[in-house]
Amino acid sequence: MIRFIISRILQSIGVMLAVGLIAFALFTxxxxxxxxxxxxxxxxxxxxxxxxxxxxxxxxxxxxxRFIGRAVQGDFGLSYQYAxxxxxxxxxxxxxxxxxxLVAVFLALLVGIPMGIYAGIRPRxxxxxxxxxxxxxxxxxxxxxxxxxxxxxxxxxxxxxxPFGRGDVVMLGWWSTGLLSWSGLKSILLPSVTxxxxxxxxxxxxxxxxxxxxxxxxxxxxxxxxxxxxxxIYFRHALKNTLVPxxxxxxxxxxxxxxxxxxxxxxxxxxxxxxxxxxxxxxGDIPVMAAYLVFVSLMFVAINLFVxxxxxxxxxxxxxxxx
Amino acid sequence: xxxxPILQVENLRIEIPTRHRTLVAVDDVSFxxxxxxxxxxxxxxxxxxxxxxAAIIGLLRPPGRIAGGRIWIDGKRVDNLSQAEMRxxxxxxxxxxxxxxxxSLNPLFTVGQQLVETIRTHLDMSRAEARARALSLLAExxxxxxxxxxxxxxxxxxxxxxxxxxIALALCANPKLIIADEPxxxxxxxxxxxxxxxxxxxxxxxxxxxxxxxxxxxxxAETADRVAVMYxxxxxxxxxxxxxxxxxxxxxxxxLMASIPAIGETRDRLYQIDxxxxxxxxxxxxxxxxxxxxxxxxxxxxxxxETVDLGGHRVACWKHGEQEA
Numbered sequence: 228m229i230r231f232i233i234s235r236i237l238q239s240i241g242v243m244l245a246v247g248l249i250a251f252a253l254f255t256x257x258x259x260x261x262x263x264x265x266x267x268x269x270x271x272x273x274x275x276x277x278x279x280x281x282x283x284x285x286x287x288x289x290x291x292x293r294f295i296g297r298a299v300q301g302d303f304g305l306s307y308q309y310a311x312x313x314x315x316x317x318x319x320x321x322x323x324x325x326x327x328x329l330v331a332v333f334l335a336l337l338v339g340i341p342m343g344i345y346a347g348i349r350p351r352x353x354x355x356x357x358x359x360x361x362x363x364x365x366x367x368x369x370x371x372x373x374x375x376x377x378x379x380x381x382x383x384x385x386x387x388x389x390p391f392g393r394g395d396v397v398m399l400g401w402w403s404t405g406l407l408s409w410s411g412l413k414s415i416l417l418p419s420v421t422x423x424x425x426x427x428x429x430x431x432x433x434x435x436x437x438x439x440x441x442x443x444x445x446x447x448x449x450x451x452x453x454x455x456x457x458x459x460i461y462f463r464h465a466l467k468n469t470l471v472p473x474x475x476x477x478x479x480x481x482x483x484x485x486x487x488x489x490x491x492x493x494x495x496x497x498x499x500x501x502x503x504x505x506x507x508x509x510x511g512d513i514p515v516m517a518a519y520l521v522f523v524s525l526m527f528v529a530i531n532l533f534v535x536x537x538x539x540x541x542x543x544x545x546x547x548x549x550x
Numbered sequence: 551x552x553x554x555p556i557l558q559v560e561n562l563r564i565e566i567p568t569r570h571r572t573l574v575a576v577d578d579v580s581f582x583x584x585x586x587x588x589x590x591x592x593x594x595x596x597x598x599x600x601x602x603x604a605a606i607i608g609l610l611r612p613p614g615r616i617a618g619g620r621i622w623i624d625g626k627r628v629d630n631l632s633q634a635e636m637r638x639x640x641x642x643x644x645x646x647x648x649x650x651x652x653x654s655l656n657p658l659f660t661v662g663q664q665l666v667e668t669i670r671t672h673l674d675m676s677r678a679e680a681r682a683r684a685l686s687l688l689a690e691x692x693x694x695x696x697x698x699x700x701x702x703x704x705x706x707x708x709x710x711x712x713x714x715x716x717i718a719l720a721l722c723a724n725p726k727l728i729i730a731d732e733p734x735x736x737x738x739x740x741x742x743x744x745x746x747x748x749x750x751x752x753x754x755x756x757x758x759x760x761x762x763x764x765x766x767x768x769x770x771a772e773t774a775d776r777v778a779v780m781y782x783x784x785x786x787x788x789x790x791x792x793x794x795x796x797x798x799x800x801x802x803x804x805x806l807m808a809s810i811p812a813i814g815e816t817r818d819r820l821y822q823i824d825x826x827x828x829x830x831x832x833x834x835x836x837x838x839x840x841x842x843x844x845x846x847x848x849x850x851x852x853x854x855x856e857t858v859d860l861g862g863h864r865v866a867c868w869k870h871g872e873q874e875a
Contacts, residue, residue, distance in 0.1 A: 443611075445653035451609055452648070453668045453719055454641025457633075463667075467658045543703040544657060 228539055228546065235535055239528040244295065246524040250517035251294045303518040308510045313518045316503065321522075322403045323393055324492070324499030328484045330406075330415055331423035332477065338423075339430030340466075340473070346431065347438020348461055358431065365428030370487055374421040374494035381417060389414050391496040418495040422487060426480045433476055437469035470541050478534030482527040556624055556727050556759045557583035557606065557644075563618035564601050564610065564783075566830075573830040575614065576601050576783040580857075585726065588753065588760045590774030590791065592767055592806070594827045598783035599763045603729040605629070606761065607646050608636040624726060642672045645720035647749075649732040651712035655704035661688075661715050662700035665722065672723035687718040692748060710741035717749060724756060731763045746773055767810055771795055779803045782827060782838040789863030799865040801843045837868065845869060 261277050278284055282293065297303070303313035342362075346355035382390035394410035396403040405411030441447060442465060450460050489501035496502065500519060507515035539545050564576035576598040583589050591599045604610045606621055608628065621629040623644050628636060640646075648654050656664060665684035669675060675683065681700070688696035691714040704712060713733065720728055730749065734742035750773050753760050762774055770777050771791060778788040779802065787800040798804040805823040825842045828834060834841055840850040849868050857866045 445648055445650060446656040448609060449646070449648055449654040449716070449719075450656065451637075452607060452640055452646035453671070453722070454637050454639070455668065455671055456637065459667065459671070464656050464659070468656070542658060543660075544705045 232532075232536065235532055239532055242528050243521075243524060246521060247295050247298060248291065250298075250520045251291050253513050253517050253520075254294075298521060303521075304514040306507075306512055306515050308507065308512040308515065313514045316515065317500065317518055317522060318401060319403075320498060320500045320503045323405070323497060324485065324488055324501060326404065326406060327415065327419055327422060327491070327497060327499060328481065328488060330419040331484055332426065332481055334419055334423040335426035335430055335480075336473075336477065339427040340434050342427075343431040343434025343469075344438055344461060344466065346435040347465075348442065350435075350439060355435075359435075362428035362431050365424045366432075368424070370421060370425065370490045371494050373424055374418070374491055377417050377421055378494070388417050390417075393498055418491050418497050421494070422484060422491045425487070426477075426484060429476065429480065430473060433472060434469050437472055438465060441465045441468050467541070471538060474534055474537050474541065478530050478537075481530045482523075485523055485526055553585075554625055555582040555622075556585045556587075557761070558622040559602070559606065559619070560621070561619035562602065562605060562616065562621065562629075564598065564605055564614055565617040566614045568613075571831075574617075574783060575830055576605070578857075579619070579780075579783075579785055581778055581785070581788060583727070583759050583761065586753070586757045586759055587776065588750070588762055588774045590770030590777040591761060591763045591780060592765060592770055592777060593780035594765060596782075596827060596830065597780040599765075599780050600731050601783075602780075603646070603731045603761055603763045607640055607644050607729055608633070609640075609646070641668065641725065642723045643725055644727040644729065645723075645725040647713075647716055647720050647728060647730040647733045650736045651709055651716050652736065654716050655712060655719075657704055660701050660703055661707070665700075665715075665719060668719055668722040683722075684718075687721060688715070690752070691715070691718045691721075692744075693718075709737055710745065713737060713741075713745050714748065717745075717752065721752065721756065721758075725758060727759045727761070728753065729761045729763070732765070733762070734766070734769065735764070742769070749773070767795075767806060779806070782833050783830070784838065784866065785857070785864070786839065786867070787863075787865045789865075793863055799860065799863065799870055800839075800867050801845050801869070802839050805842075805844075837866075 261274050261281070261283070265273060265277060282290060285293075301314045303317075305311065306313050306316055309316060342358050346358050349355050378390045381388045389410070392414055393405045394412070394414035395408040396405050396411060397407040398404075405415055438461075442461075447460060447465060450464050455464075485500075488497075488499060489504060491497065492499045492501035493505055500522070503515060504519045506512070507519070559582075560580050562576055562579040563574065566573045566575050579598070579602055581589065591602065593599045601610065601614060604614075605616055606623070606628075608631065610616065616629050619629070620627060623639060626639070626643075628639055631639070655661070659667075662681065662684055665687065666677065666680045669680040669683050670677070673680070673683075685696050685700060688699060693699050693711060693714055699707075704715070707715060717733075733749065734745050737745060746769055749760070749762075752758070762770065764770060774791050776789060777791050777794050779786045779794070779800065781802050787794060787798065787803045789799075794803060795807060798807050802823070805821070808821040809823065811817060811820060823842055828838065828841075834851075835854075836852050837843070837846075837850040837855050840846050843850065847868070853868075855866045855868045857864050858870045860870060
C-alpha cells in the first residue's frame with residue numbers, strides 16, 4: 228500500500244510539472260510582459276534592460292525551472308490587475324470557492340445517495356419514476372440557466388434569499404467563512420444548489436444503477452436467506468458495495484465542480500477563484516491565470532490521490548494485494 | 551410446538567410470465583419432509599428443482615411467482631406471507647445454502663462481521679456472546695484457527711472454506727430446515743465429498759432437515775433418505791433412496807440410473823437417454839417424457855399421468871396406472 232501511494236505521488240508530481248509547463252507557457256507566448264509593464268513608448272534600451280533584469284533572456288529551461296521553483300514556494304509574482312502578490316489574492320478568494328464546492332458536493336451526496344438507493348430498491352414505484360424524470364432535467368439543464376431561474380424564483384419573486392454575493396463573512400485566521408453567519412448561510416444556498424444539481428442527479432443515477440445490479444447478486448440473496456432485516460441488507464451490505472464507483476465519480480466530479488464554479492460564481496457574483504479567473508481573463512492578468520491553472524490542477528491531483536487511498540479503506544480485496 | 555412434518559408442500563405451481571405467454575416452471579409438486587430427514591431433489595437444469603427450493607424460503611426471483619398450492623414450514627403456512635413476515639422465518643426456522651460460495655459472501659465485510667450480524671439478528675445476544683458463538687460455529691464447520699479466520703475477509707478463504715463459512719452462516723440460529731441448492735456444484739470434486747459429509751454430520755447432530763437440490767445422483771445416494779426426481783417442473787418419482795436407486799419405477803429414473811457407470815463394470819459406451827428435456831415453452835401433450843420414453847404407449851401421448859402411490863413410493867407414469875392402484 229505504501230508502495231502504491233508513493234507511485235501515485237510520483238505520478239502526481241509528473242502531472243503538476245506538465246501543468247506548470249503550460250502555465251509557464253502562458254507568460255512566454257501570450258503577450259509580452261515587458262510591453263505590458265513599460266507601455267508602448269519605452270525605449271529599446273529600457274526594454275532590453277528590463278528583459279535582463281527579469282531574466283527573460285535566459286534559456287527556456289532555466290526560466291521554466293525558476294518558475295517551478297517559485298511556484299512551489301507559492302510565488303506567482305504580482306498581479307497585473309491589482310499590483311499585489313498573486314498568492315495573496317488567491318488566498319483571499321480560495322475560502323469562498325472551497326466552501327461553495329464542498330457544500331455543493333455535500334448536498335449532492337446527501338440528496339443523491341438516498342434518492343439513488345430508493346430508486347434502486349423500488350424501481351417500479353411512481354416516486355422512483357419521478358426521481359428519474361427530474362434527474363433527466365437536472366442532467367440536461369446548463370448551470371447558468373438553473374442559476375438564473377433560481378435567482379428569479381427565490382430572490383426576485385419570493386424574496387427569500389439574496390440574489391448574489393457571499394453575505395457576511397467571519398474571519399478564522401486567514402480563512403474567511405460564510406458558514407457562520409445567517410446571511411452567509413442564506414447566500415450560499417442558491418449557488419451551491421445550482422452547482423450541485425448536476426452532480427446530484429449524476430450520483431443518484433449512478434447509485435440507482437449500482438443498486439439495481441447489486442440487489443441481484445448472490446450475496447444479497449444469501450443475506451436475505453439469512454433473515455437479515457431489509458435495512459441491514461440495503462444500507463449495510465448493498466450500500467457499501469455501491470461506494471467504490473460513487474467515490475470514483477465524486478472524486479472526479481469534485482474537480483469539475485471547481486471548474487463549473489467559474490460559471491456559477493459569475494452568475495451569482497460569488498467572490499471566489501472562478502470569478503477571479505474570469506476577471507483575469509478579461510484583463511489579460513497572466514500571473515493570476517497561471518496561478519489559477521496550477522491551483523485547480525493541484526486540487527484535481529490531490530483529490531484523485533485521496534480517492535485512490537479511499538479505495539483501500541472501502542475494499543479489503545485491494546489491501547491484501549499491496550501489503 | 552408443532553410436531554408434524556417440518557415441511558409440507560402441496561400442489562405447488564410456479565409461473566414465470568414472459569412477454570408472449572406464461573410459462574409453468576413448476577407444476578403440481580407435493581411432498582413432505584419429516585424432522586431431521588434429508589430429501590434429495592434431482593433433475594436436469596430447468597427441471598424446476600432450484601425454483602422449488604427458492605419458493606419454499608420465499609426467495610423466488612421476480613418475475614417468477616407462486617401461482618398455486620400451499621407451503622407449510624414447521625406447521626406455519628408460509629407461501630402467502632409478506633416479505634417482512636417471511637424474513638422472521640428465514641434464517642431462524644429455515645435457512646439456505648446456495649451454489650456458489652465465491653459469490654454468496656459479501657466481499658466487503660469480514661467473515662466474523664457477517665456471522666455476528668446474522669447471530670444477533672436472530673438471537674438475543676451481546677456482541678461478545680455472538681462473537682463467541684461465531685467462533686464455535688467456525689470450529690464446528692471445520693475451519694482451522696478460527697480465532698484468526700474470524701477477522702479475515704471472504705477473499706482470503708478458498709472455495710471449500712468459503713462453503714464451510716456459508717454453512718456456518720446458515721446454521722447461526724439453529725434452523726430446523728435447510729434448503730441446500732447445489733451446495734457442491736461449484737467445488738472441486740475432492741472438496742465436494744468433504745462438504746457433503748460435513749453437511750450430513752451437522753444436520754444429523756442438530757436434527758436439521760435438509761432439502762438437497764442437486765443434479766448429482768451420487769451425492770443423493772450417499773446423503774439423502776428419500777429422493778424426488780423432477781422432470782419439466784413435475785415430480786416424476788419420489789421414494790426412499792435405496793428403492794429408487796435399486797428399483798426405479800419411472801422410465802426416466804431408470805434411464806438416469808442406467809447412465810451412471812458402476813465400479814468394476816466394463817462398458818464400451820455409457821447409456822444415455824435419447825434427446826433432451828423439452829423447453830418449458832414446448833412441453834408435449836400427455837406425459838412430458840413421452841418422446842424420449844422407451845416404454846411409451848398410446849395413452850402417454852394423450853393424457854398426463856396421474857401420480858400413483860405405491861406405498862410410500864410415488865410415481866407419475868401410466869405403466870403403474872390402474873392395474874396396480
